[in-house]
Amino acid sequence: MIRLGLRMALGRDGLGRLALIGGAVALGVALLLGVLAGVNAVQAQNLRYAWLNSAVTAAATGPPVADPAWWAPRQDYFHGRSIIRIDVGVTGPSGPVPPGLPELPAAGSFSVSPALARLLDATPADQLGDRFPGRRVGVLGASALPGPDALIAVVGRTPAEVSVLDGAVRVERIVSVSPSECDGCYIGIGGDGLTLILGVVGVALLFPLLMFVGTATRLAAARREQRFAAMRLIGATPRQVATLATVESTVAAALGAAAGFALYPLVRLGLTRIPFTGERFFPAQLSLSWVQIAAVAVGVPLGAAVAARLALRRVRISPLGVTRRVTPRPPRAWRLVPLAAGLAELAWFVGRRPETSNGQLLAYLSGILIVMVGLVVAGPYLTLLGARVLARVSRRPAGMIAGRRLADDPRAGFRAVSGLMLALFVTSVATGVIGTMVKDHGAADAQAGKLGLTSFPEDLAPGERGLTAAAVPASLSSVPGVSHVQVIHYNADRGQQGLPGLISCADLAALREFGSCPPGAEVARVFSDLSAPDGVPAHWEAAPMSAASLASRPVLSLVVLTDGSDAAVERARTIMEAAFPTLRPPLTDQEWNSDFARTLVQFQRLADIVVVASLVIAGCALAVAVTGGLNERKRPFSLLRLTGVRLAELRRVVALESAVPLLAVSALAMAAGFLSAHLFLRSQLQLDLAAPPASYYALVAVGLGASLALIASTMPLLRRITGPEIARNE
Template sequence: MIRLGLRMAFGRDGLGRLALIGGAVAIGVAMLLGVLAGVNAVQAQNLRYSWLNSGVTSAATGPAAQDPAWWAPRQDYFHGRSIIRIDVAPTGPSGPVPPGMPALPGAGSYYASPALMRLIGATPAAELGARFPGAPAGVIGEDALPGPDALVIVVGLPVAEVKARDGAVRIDRIVAVSPSECDGCYIGIGGEALTLTLGVVGVALLFPMLMFVGTATRLAAARREQRFAAMRLLGATPRQVSTLATVESAVAAALGAVVGFGLYLPVRWGLAHIPFTGERFHPSHLTLTWPQIAAVLIGVPLGAAVAARLALRRVRISPLGVTRRVTPRPPRAWRLVPLAAGLAELAWFVGRRPSTSHGQLTAYLSGILMVMVGLIIAGPYLTLLGSRALARWSRHPAGLIAGRRLADDPRAGFRAVSGLMLALFVTSVATGVIGTMVSAQGDRSASAAKLAMTAFPEDLAPGEKGLSTAAIPASLSTIPGVRAVQVVHYFDDRGDPGLPGLIPCADLAALRDYGSCPPGAEVARVFSDLAAPDGIPTHWEAAPVSAASLEQAPVLSLVVLTDGSPAAVETSRTVMESAFPALRPPLTDREWNSDFARTLVQFQRLADIVVVTSLVIAGCALAVAVTGGLNERKRPFSLLRLTGVRLAELRRVVTLESAVPLLAVSVVAIAAGFLSAHLFLRSQLQDNLVAPSASYYALVALGLAVSLALIASTMPLLGRITGPGTARNE
C-alpha cells in the first residue's frame, strides 16, 4: 500500500496536488523556522548583556582574578539613543577581562563598540567625543555586543575617579550568567520579561502558523475523500485507505518541509534587519538547534499524516455517505462557550491582578490563548449564522446559492478565513494595548529641550552638600541654542517631605512654560527637573523661605533649557558631564522616562512584527484555501454552467462564499480583540481602552482589501476549470 500511495502521490493527477500542498507547507515551515530562530536570537542576544552586570557580585562565578578592578556602570545618551558606559580602573596587570577585549583599558584609554566608534568619528567632539577622556585602545569584539548597532564603551580612569562614581564596586571576576537567570542583574532582559516576550510571540505567531500548515495539508481533502470512498466501495479496507492517505499527505508535507528550509534563508536575512528587542540581531544569533530542526522535519509530516487520517473518518465509517454527498451536521451554539470562557477569565482578573509577574503572565496569556481557541471553535457557527442571513435577505440567485452552499458546510467556508480572523484579533489586541499605553504616557516624555542633572543624596560622598554653584561652567550659557541655565536648590525642611526643590518666583516667571508661583510668594517648591505633573504647567506651592536665603541653600540640580536642537542638547550634556563626572549624566524629559519609553518601543515593534506577519500568514492561508476550494468544487460549478448559469454569476457566488464569512468573523474578531485589550488594561494598568488611531483602521482596511483582491485573483481559474469537459470527465 505504501508503494501504491507513492505512485498516487507522484502520478499525473497527484503532481499538481503535491506541488500545491508542498508549496503551501514550505511557506508555513519557512515562517515557523523564522519564529524559532527569532526566539533563539532573543536568548542569545540577552546572554551578550551578561558581562555588563559584573558589578552584581552575587552573580559572579568562576575563578577570581589576581588583581581586582574598580567597576562603575552608567547610562549615557546621545540623540535619544542609550549608551552603556563602564568606567573601570585596573589595580594590576592580572585583572578580570571582559569578552571582546584583550585587557581592561588603562587610565587615559577606552574600548568602544564599532557603532559607537563610528559615531564618535562622525560627530563633533564637543557633542560626544569629549565625554570620554583619552584615546581609543581598540574596538570591542562582536562576542561582547548584543547587536551590531549597540553603543557600548569601557573607559579606563584612575582608581580614585572610579571609586567616586555612583554605584562603583570592586570586582574580581566577570559575570557570565544570562540576565534571564540572574538575580539582581539590571542590564538586559530579566527572566520574567523574557518569558513574557517569547510567550507573546508564541501565542501570537506560532498558533496561526501551525493552523496555516494544517490548512495546507487539508488541500483537496474533499477530492481525496471521494476517491478513497470509491476505493472502499471496490473492496479496500479502512486500514488500506488510511495508509494511502497517510503516505500521500506525509510525502507532500515532507517535501514542503525540505523546501521550507530553503525559503527560510531569505526569512533569516529579513529577521537580521528587524530591531525586535530594540537592537538588531547579529546574523550568528539567528540559528536553529538540532532538536528544533528534527522537530520540524519530523513533526510537520507527522502532523500532516494525522490530519489526513482524521479527515477520512467519514470514509472509514460510511463510504456511501461521501459518494452521495451527505450534508454534515451543522455547528451548534455551544461553540460560543469557549470564547465566552476566555473573555470571562480576563474579566475575572479585573480588580484581582496577580501579585507576581509569573502569575500575571499565566493569567493573561492563558486568557488570550483561550479567546483565540474560542474564536477558532466559534468560527463555523458564526459562518452558519452569516450564511443563513445571506440566504434569507438576498434578492439575487448568486446570494441564494452562496448562502445555501455555506450553510451546507460552514466549516469549509470558515477554514478559508480563519487565518485572517486570528490576524485581526492579534492586531486589535496589540493596537489597543500599545495605543492606550502611549496615550497614557502622553506628553510627559515629549520634551527633548530640557536637560537636568540632579545631585541625588545617594550619589553624594559623605560630607557633600550637592552641586557647587562655583563649579557650574560659565560656557554653558554661551552654547548656541541654550536659552537659560537654572539652578534649583534643596528644600531642607525634614519635617515636610514633598517637592524637594526651591526656585525663586522671579526666575520661574521668566521661564513661563514651567509653571508659576502662587500670588505673593517669593519662592516655589518644585521638582528637581521642573517637570510638572502629567506634563502640564501648574501653579507650584509656595515655600516658607525667602529668595535672599536661597544663596545659602545647597544646590539640588542644574537645569539647562535649550531650543531642542541636537547640537545644543548634546554639547550642553558634554559640558555638564565633564564638570560633574561623579554624578549621573543629565537627562531630557524624554530620556528620564526612557525605560518605559524603550519598553513601549519594544512592544510597538513586537506588535508591528506580529501584525505584519499575521496578515502575511492570513493572506497565504486565504489564497491556499480559496484555490483549493475551487479545485474541489469544479464539478458542481461545471454542472451549474451546463444548466445555464453564467460565469459572471458563478464568480459572484465564489466572492460571496468567501466574503460573507470573512466579514462576519472579522467583526467578531475585532470586537473580541478590543474587549480583551480593555480587560487587560483595566486589570493591569487600571486604564480604559483608548480608541485606536487612524493607522489601525487603515491597516484593517488594507488587510480586508488585500484579502478580497486575493479572492478576485482566483476568478480566472474558475473559468478554466468549469468547462463542459470537466463535468464529462468527472
C-alpha cells in the same frame, strides 16, 4: 500499498496536488523555522548582556582575580539612543577581562563597539566624542555585543576617579549569567520580560502558523475522499485506503518541509533586520537546535498523516459516505462558550491583579490564549449565522447559492479566513494596549529639549562634591539652541506634597510654561526637573523662606532648556558630563523614564512585528484555502455552467462565500481584541482603552483589502476549471 501510494502521489494526476500542498507547507515551515530561530536569538542575545552586569557581584561566578578592578556602569544617551558606558579603573595586570577585549583599557584610553565607533567618526566631537576622555585604543569584539547596532563604551580611568562615581564597585569576576536568570542584574531583559516576549511570540505567531500548516495539509481533502471512496466501491479495504491516504499526504508534507528548510535562509536573512528586542540580531544568533529541527522535520509529515486519516473517517465508515453526502449537523451556540470563558478570565482579574509578575503573566497570557482558541471555536457558528442572513436577505441567485453553500458547511467557509481573524485579533490587542500606554505617557514629549542633571545632596558621602552653582559652566548659555539654564536648590523640608526642589519665584516667572508661585511667595517647592504633575503647568506650593536665603542651600539639580534640536541637546549634555564627571549623565524628559521608555519601545516594535507577520501568515493561509476550495469544487461549478449559470454569477458566488465569513469574523475579532486590551489595561495599569489611531484603521483596511484582492485574483481560475470537459472527465 505504499508503492501504489507513491505512484498516486508522484503520478501525472497527482503532481498538481503535490505542488499545491508542498508549496503551502514549504512556506509555513519556513516561517515556523524563522519564529523558532527568533525565539532562540532572543535568548542568545540576552546572554550577551551578562558581562555588563558585573557590578552585581553576587551574580559573578568563578575564582576571583588577583587585581580587582573598579567598575562603574552608567547609561548615556545620544539622539534618544541608549549608550551603555562602563568606567573601569585597573589596579594591576591580573584584573578581570570581559569578553570581546584582550584587556581592560588603561587610564586615558577607551574601547567602543563598532556601531559607536562609526557614530564617533560621523559626529562632531563637541556633541559626543568629548564625553570619553583620552584616546580610542580598541573596538569590542562580537562576543561582547548583544547586537550589531549596540552602543557600548569601556572607558579607562584611574581607580581613584572611578571609585567616586555613582554606583562604583570593586569587581573580582565577570558575570556570565543571563539577565533572565540573574537576581539583581539590570542591563538586558529580565526573566519576566523575556518570558513575556517569548510568550507573545509563541501565542501570537506560532498558533496561526500551526493552523496555516494544518490548512495546507488539508488541501484537496474532498477530492481525495471521492477518489478513495471509489476505491472502496471496487473492493479496497479501509486499512488499504488509509495507508494510501497517509502515504500521499506524508509525501507531500515531507517534500514541502524539505522545501521549507531550503527557504529558511531567506527568512533568516530577513530576521537579521528585525529588532525583536530593540536590538537587531547577529546572524549567528538565529540558530536552530537539533531538537527543533527534528521536531519540525518529523512533526509536519506526521501531522499530515494524522490529518489524512482523520479526513477519511466518512470513507472508512461507508464507501458511499462521500457520494451520498448529507448536510452535517450545523454548529451550535455552545461554540461561544470558550470565547466567553477567556473574556471572563480577563475580566476576573480587574481589581484582582496577581501580586507576582509570573502570576500576572500566567493570568493574562492564558486569558488571551483562551480567547484566541474561543475565536477559532466560535468561527463556524458565526459563519453559519452570516450565511443564514445572506440567504434570507439576498434577492439574486449568487447570494442565495453562496448563503446555502456556506450554511451547508460553515466550517469549510470559516477555515479559509481563520488566519486573518487571528491576525486582526492580535492587531487589535497590540494596538489597544500599546496605543493607550503611549497616549498615557505622551505628556513628556512636550518638553523633549529639556535636560536635567541631579546630584541628590543627601546621598553624598562626606568629602564628595556634588553639583554646585559655582561649578555650572558658563559656556552652557552660549551653546546655540540653549534658551535657559536654571539651578534648582535642595529642599530639606519637602512640605505636604514631598517636593524635593526649591526655585525663586522670580526665576519661575520667566518660565511660565513650568507653572507659577502662589501670590506673595518668594520661593516655591518644585520637582527636580520642573516637571508638572500630569504634564499640566502647576501652581506650586510656597516654601517658607526668602529668595536671599536660597543661594546658601545645596544644589539639587541643573535644568537646561533648549530648542529641542539634536545638536543643542547633545552639546549641552557633553558640557555637563565633562563638568560633573562623578554624576550620572543628564537626561531629557523621555530619557528620565528610560526603563519604561525602553520597554515601551520594545513592546511597540514587538507589536509591529507581530502585526505584520500575522497579516502575512493570514494572507498566505487565505490564498491557499481559496485556491484549494476552487480546485475541489471544479465539478459542481462546471455542472452549474452547463445548466446555464453565467460565469459572472459563479464569480459572485465565490466572492460572497469568502467575503461573508471574512467580514463576520473580522468584526468579532476586532471587538474581542479591543475588549481584551481594555480588560488588561484596567487590571494591570488602571487605564481605560484609548481610541485606536488612524494607522490602525489603515492597517485593517490594507489587510482586508489585500484579502479581497486575493479572492479576486482567483477569479480567472474559474474559467479554466469550469469548462464542459471538466464535467465530462470528472
